[in-house]
Amino acid sequence: VWWSKWFREGGEQIETEPRPGRSVTEATSENIEEVRGRLTDAQRAERVRICQENFWQNFNKEHGDYVT
Template identity: 65%
Template sequence: MTKENFRFYIKVRTALNIPARIIYDELCPVCGDQAHALRTVEWWSKLFREGREDAEDEERLGRSITETTSENIEQVRSLINDNPHITIQEMEVQTGLSHGTIHRI
């Protein structure tokens, strides 16, 4: 079950004035390990009671989660091929990528 399906179920049950704890108790036997935590069900139930309509994630500001693109990998590979002794700090400056991203690449 997708997270949007979970949220839609929470939305409908909340609209029927079913408490979050009951919704959680209904989801657990059906979804097992895939069920959201009670706190998550409570959070979404609250959002829907306050008027939220959409069950999908809202766009978030900030850096994209996916920085290990093929372009970035090739850029780091090229730097290493040009200078096998280049440091991660030097690559950070030249690429604008974070230390962690370069290390993962």
């Protein structure tokens, strides 16, 4: 495992070092608003529908015996 070699060789940092080609992600209010702006109302509605469907499927699996 890479981290065991890293510590054996004297490495002390546990944070990942930036590497070429690796994107840096950060959740900022600007980023969040940009993503919200890119989602259409239809896409939002579909995501809500899928979440609701998944919720009820899982709820019924876990609590189906209690609901009559």
